[in-house]
Amino acid sequence: MSKKVIVHSIKFQKFISSELFAITAFLVGISIFFGMYEPKFLNVTNWYNIFRSSCYLILVASGQMVALIIGGFDLSVGSVMALTSFTTATIMVKIYNSLPNLVVLSLAGGMITGILSGMAVGFVNGLCIAILNVSPFIVTLGTMSLVSGIALYATTGIPIYGMPNIFNRILSTERLFMLPALFYLTAGIIALIWVFLRLTKTGRYFYAIGGNIHAAHVSGISVKYIIIIAYTLCSLMASLSGIFLTARLNSGEATMGAPFMLNSIAAAVLGGVRIGGGVGHIEWVVIGALIITVLSNGMNLMRIESKIQTIFVGLLLIGAVALERLRRRGIYGGTDHQ
Amino acid sequence: MIKQIGLSGVKVNILIMNSLLPITLVLIYTGFAIAEPKFASLENLYNILRQSSYLIMLATAQMIVLITRGFDLSVGSVISMISVSISLVMVRFLQQNPYAVVWAIGLGCLMGLIVGLAVGSFNGACISFLGVNPFVTTLGMLGIGEGFATTLSGGFPISGLPNILTYILSKSYVLGIPAPVILCMAVLTVIYFILNHTILGRSFYIIGSNRKAAYVAGLSTRFNLFFAYVLCSLITAIVAISLTARLGSGEPALGGGLMMQSLMAAIIGGVSLNGGQGHILHCVIGGLFVTVLSNGMNMTNVDSYIQMIVLGIALIAAVFVDGYRRRIR
Numbered sequence: 001m002s003k004k005v006i007v008h009s010i011k012f013q014k015f016i017s018s019e020l021f022a023i024t025a026f027l028v029g030i031s032i033f034f035g036m037y038e039p040k041f042l043n044v045t046n047w048y049n050i051f052r053s054s055c056y057l058i059l060v061a062s063g064q065m066v067a068l069i070i071g072g073f074d075l076s077v078g079s080v081m082a083l084t085s086f087t088t089a090t091i092m093v094k095i096y097n098s099l100p101n102l103v104v105l106s107l108a109g110g111m112i113t114g115i116l117s118g119m120a121v122g123f124v125n126g127l128c129i130a131i132l133n134v135s136p137f138i139v140t141l142g143t144m145s146l147v148s149g150i151a152l153y154a155t156t157g158i159p160i161y162g163m164p165n166i167f168n169r170i171l172s173t174e175r176l177f178m179l180p181a182l183f184y185l186t187a188g189i190i191a192l193i194w195v196f197l198r199l200t201k202t203g204r205y206f207y208a209i210g211g212n213i214h215a216a217h218v219s220g221i222s223v224k225y226i227i228i229i230a231y232t233l234c235s236l237m238a239s240l241s242g243i244f245l246t247a248r249l250n251s252g253e254a255t256m257g258a259p260f261m262l263n264s265i266a267a268a269v270l271g272g273v274r275i276g277g278g279v280g281h282i283e284w285v286v287i288g289a290l291i292i293t294v295l296s297n298g299m300n301l302m303r304i305e306s307k308i309q310t311i312f313v314g315l316l317l318i319g320a321v322a323l324e325r326l327r328r329r330g331i332y333g334g335t336d337h338q
Numbered sequence: 339m340i341k342q343i344g345l346s347g348v349k350v351n352i353l354i355m356n357s358l359l360p361i362t363l364v365l366i367y368t369g370f371a372i373a374e375p376k377f378a379s380l381e382n383l384y385n386i387l388r389q390s391s392y393l394i395m396l397a398t399a400q401m402i403v404l405i406t407r408g409f410d411l412s413v414g415s416v417i418s419m420i421s422v423s424i425s426l427v428m429v430r431f432l433q434q435n436p437y438a439v440v441w442a443i444g445l446g447c448l449m450g451l452i453v454g455l456a457v458g459s460f461n462g463a464c465i466s467f468l469g470v471n472p473f474v475t476t477l478g479m480l481g482i483g484e485g486f487a488t489t490l491s492g493g494f495p496i497s498g499l500p501n502i503l504t505y506i507l508s509k510s511y512v513l514g515i516p517a518p519v520i521l522c523m524a525v526l527t528v529i530y531f532i533l534n535h536t537i538l539g540r541s542f543y544i545i546g547s548n549r550k551a552a553y554v555a556g557l558s559t560r561f562n563l564f565f566a567y568v569l570c571s572l573i574t575a576i577v578a579i580s581l582t583a584r585l586g587s588g589e590p591a592l593g594g595g596l597m598m599q600s601l602m603a604a605i606i607g608g609v610s611l612n613g614g615q616g617h618i619l620h621c622v623i624g625g626l627f628v629t630v631l632s633n634g635m636n637m638t639n640v641d642s643y644i645q646m647i648v649l650g651i652a653l654i655a656a657v658f659v660d661g662y663r664r665r666i667r
Contacts, residue, residue, distance in 0.1 A: 128657070132658060132661045133661065134657045134658075134660070135611045137409070137473065137611070138601070138611060138653060138654070138656075139654060141598060141601070141653060142650045142651070142654035143650060144650070145598060145647070145650035145653065146650030146651060146654075147650075148646065149643045149647035149650060153641060153644055153647070156643075262477060262480070265474075275471045275473060275474055307485045307488040308485055310484055310485040311482045312485075313481050314482040314485070315478065315482060317474055317477065317478040318470060321470045322468040322470050325469045
């Protein structure tokens with residue numbers, strides 16, 4: 001009896017000092033703060049809004065997480081979203097205009113082209129990083145410039161209109177049981193990624209490579225192949241988010257993804273994903289993305305300029321990693337030189 | 339094929355790699371000159387020299403942290419932030435004391451250096467003392483700088499800077515050499531001296547090639563790393579001041595592409611991403627290369643979006659070459 005209580009209390013203490021508890025408490029804390037400061041924040045419609053707009057960041061951040069887990073990162077996610085938005089909208093409008101009766105074909109054609117174009121970018125990223133063994137930093141910085149250049153040149157910066165209405169309705173305004181349909185879709189995708197990372201060999205290899213790439217190589221994992229898969233997956237998630245955002249805006253925009261680069265990395269890092277690889281839980285990343293969305297929603301309601309929000313996101317990003325480092329130093333002691 | 343000859347073959351290979359960039363530079367220059375005769379004019383050559391001096395300085399700043407095996411993503415947005423803040427200081431000061439132009443300029447420059455020092459100390463402290471990854475720190479700083487630049491200025495350029503600032507820092511000539519080039523040479527000389535003839539500078543190289551060894555050898559790695567970021571941000575501040583002087587206004591979007599261009603100049607020039615390697619001359623040639631490329635594309639009316647594509651490809655190509663270079667060594 002007493003043994004059970006002790007075990008429980010140890011478990012409870014462990015939970016209290018865990019990162020999961022810290023970020024959940026932070027999320028609840030800022031929600032309470034915004035709720036007290038601005039009662040509108042607690043409205044049902046506002047939470048509906050938060051759930052809907054968090055979906056985009058959740059998707060990109062979980063893709064970013066995959067890149068972070070294998071020990072890299074992806075700066076090109078924002079431009080992948082822009083490219084996807086452009087290709088999806090263009091193809092969809094073209095098919096819809098020539099065959100107005102086959103709406104399904106235009107939807108499918110547009111979305112498949114968008115996803116393929118996004119995945120192509122990820123594939124190129126992975127190829128450069130894996131085969132040449134160069135820093136993901138420079139490769140993705142290069143593709144960021146390259147891909148957004150392509151999207152901007154092709155559209156000349158002008159939004160693309162004329163997609164079938166049903167695209168916007170299904171993926172943005174449709175509700176199921178009080179919540180946006182997009183929310184369920186995102187939840188489904190996240191569940192799939194969870195299963196992929198937890199239960200498949202390839203998913204476990206991501207962690208192995210991020211933990212120790214040489215050990216992974218020696219133990220027979222085809223490291224290059226897995227890295228290419230990881231970056232392709234990352235871009236796939238970004239392009240899904242790009243498609244959903246295109247549906248919400250009801251237009252294809254080549255200027256769309258810019259803030260997602262910083263925000264996705266911040267969300268992933270807030271969710272406890274370690275820069276350098278090997279550690280990352282998708283359910284925590286969802287909380288991280290929710291934190292960023294709540295923060296920007298609350299600040300919007302408080303009429304704080306949107307650009308000040310980037311200051312907070314930047315500080316939050318540095319602060320989260322600094323705290324984590326300090327905590328680890330506290331546990332293991334001494335200095336750490338990597 | 340050459341490799342099989344043996345040691346001398348390796349030497350030949352290194353020689354080829356080292357002369358690859360100057361040859362490409364000359365080829366590109368002649369290519370643009372044929373396509374657009376105006377490109378080859380003396381006036382444009384001066385223009386290229388002036389433009390490249392900013393980029394070379396910035397590439398040097400980037401190189402210092404690259405040597406220590408870090409990088410600074412925040413240079414661009416810090417330039418915007420400094421440009422806006424020094425313009426605000428100068429304009430406000432001139433509104434109250436319309437005749438104290440020299441004081442206004444002095445105060446503005448001081449302000450810029452202080453902001454640079456603050457940013458560098460923040461970056462350096464987070465990276466060296468708290469042990470936060472340089473990527474995260476400078477990415478966060480990128481957001482912070484961008485936020486400050488746009489909020490302080492409200493998103494609009496700040497005009498009303500004294501003309502004499504533009505004259506001194508941009509338009510004047512000393513012995514027939516444009517002022518920015520003089521400034522660039524001065525900065526490069528100081529940095530060359532620091533990197534090659536001081537303990538601090540040499541420690542950057544050691545930290546970059548093997549941080550543990552540097553620590554064991556008794557270097558205070560944390561302090562040295564801290565100063566690398568401070569130095570980087572100070573040079574960034576100098577570039578920000580002279581760019582603001584050149585435009586004659588404080589621009590919240592001044593630094594937009596500079597982060598990428600500075601990295602590109604350094605890496606194309608031959609500074610290694612893996613730390614421990616880098617020379618001033620790398621930055622000079624890399625900066626010239628990027629400037630000639632973008633100036634030439636502007637002169638031949640290449641679409642600015644196409645320029646983004648070309649620069650992206652050039653960056654990735656530079657990494658290809660860097661990887662190959664490492665494999666030879």
